[in-house]
Amino acid sequence: MPITFIDIERQKSWRIGLLLFFLVALYFLFAFIIAQAVVLFLLGTRSFFVIGSANYAVIIAVSVLTLALVHFGISGYTAVQRVIEQVRAETPDPEDGIHRQLVNIIAEIHIASGNTRKIRCMVIPTLSMNALAVTDLKGEAVIAITEGLLSRLSRDQLEAVVAHEAYHILSGDCLETSLAASLFGIYASAVDGLKGASTEDVRAVPFLLLFWMLSTLASMVNMFISREREYRADAGAVRMTRNPLALAEALHRISARWSGAGFISDGLEMLCISSPTVDSHDEAEGWLDDLLSTHPPVRKRIAVLLGMAHLSPSALDKQDRSRTPVQMPPLPAGSFEGGSVQEPLMFCPSCRGPLVREPAESTTVFRCHACRGLLVDNDKIPRILARKQVECTDRLLALVRAVTADNQRSLAIRQKRLKERKNAETIPCPKCGRVMFRTFYSYAYLIEIDRCNACCLTWFDADELEMLQYIIENKITGAIENLQEFHG
């Protein structure tokens, strides 16, 4: 009998259900011990685990239940909002070609799964490659994709990733994970607190040991569930898109690059498609490593997926159909089609030439054709950086070397004479005319840019964006040790 997606929805894996029940039972055990401890510390008369009367037991049980329910409710209702704030996810920009594609892909996945509940999509403005899904008890569901992933995957691959995340949402994995994370997060911090307390009060030691054991056990069970879910979601994604190869390719690309973002706190890394923490356990195989990682080894997942497609692992390298950079033909002279919309005309801050709106990497920037300077909206910078493929020419390389060396020197000087520095070389904002703020893109990437904080615009002189891209791509960072004192 054919099993449709709707059937998978209805049929839940009993193993995961049982383990989940175990987790919840553990939670109650925790709460029970806490209640006992409170009584012990407060009254100091009753001995541990000895329940004096039936009334006493009922009071403890009721208070534990209320505590758990309140906790469950609060964490369940705020999960989506919390995670979105934590990773600073934004709604997709309708002006942006690739963001529009993401919106379309989510709509397609809704159809493939026969799902009628609305799943929103969001974009995380970071260059790392990862995707995550969250839901809460309010029924809100969000899939967030990083800019880096959006720009480095082909349409098919992106679709496979979104399907994987959508499966997590539809099967209820997400809700369980975010609840478990917030429930046990408190106990993890209780262990930390007890560690401090145990140095002063010996009575805390048995609690510390017990708590530590229980929370370790809980996180192990949690991780086991998480690993099982990853395989299941991969299979679910294949059921939806019927394209195991695309998912295998996507995982391959994600694993080859930096997937971490440092944006996800403990317990929530299970929501991501690939583990964001850099950990030797994650890729190693063996029972111990298996116990201690949230995600199964990517190699194993890829092998399973390729098995579905009847392909050997070598197929991955041959069939890598990732997005190739689009070569933009130069705009014909005098064509202002894009720019002639009713926008106030802006002028180049350094040479006073007109700024022309032009497409760049599926979004738009303003360019001065006289001096090749670029005006970019701040929120578009990560997208362009992630999408743009710079060719490494000798000219660019020489430029990068010279500029970073120069800027490092000037930064060193600036540290000494911070106060004397005058805004002698500032330029006005093309939009509002106020003086732009000159700064480095970051102290790790020493490219000077001018920012208007009121209009959220950034001005790049000629080649500066390309240099920045080159530096980030090749991880050429300034001498960080020089900078420590600057920050301190």
Added chain:
Amino acid sequence: MSVVWILAGFFLLLALWGICIYNRLVMLKNDVRNAWSQVDVQLKRRYDLIPNLVAAVKGFMEHEKTLLQNVVDARARAMAADRIRDRSSAEDSLTNCLNGFFAVMEGYPVLKSNENVMHLQEELVSTENRIAFSRQLYNDLVANYRTRLEVFPDMIISSLFSFRPAEYFSAGRDDLQLPKAALSSSAQ
């Protein structure tokens, strides 16, 4: 006396059981109908998008007049088709036409810098996927429904109330078939 009661109870249970099966069949039939309306919505969306895209690229693709005409004709044929089976093959040929069209479009880099064309192309690509997915869901549901009509106890009810099997909307592409490997098994 008690025999009568037992018999009455037995028939009551039998009737309840029949009602349950009947309701389930109706539910499956409705699932199929909903899935079909989704396919229909997406096919209509494609009919609407094609003339726009053709109009947008006409100026750039002077030498591809016949190709563009083919697409327009295939669309007209698909719109005229009536029965599911005819329609399914007409839609398949439209899909093939469009794929050929997209491949040719790749050869015109000037189209890539035209925001309007890129937007329309993305919408059309998305619609192609939506059609494929909605059709895939529809066929899965039809298969489910047809099996239900044929298995033993349901068969009695279905023939009694003359439930008619729904028709497949055949997916012309091989890659839409579910991979054969066991999906639910995790890594060995």
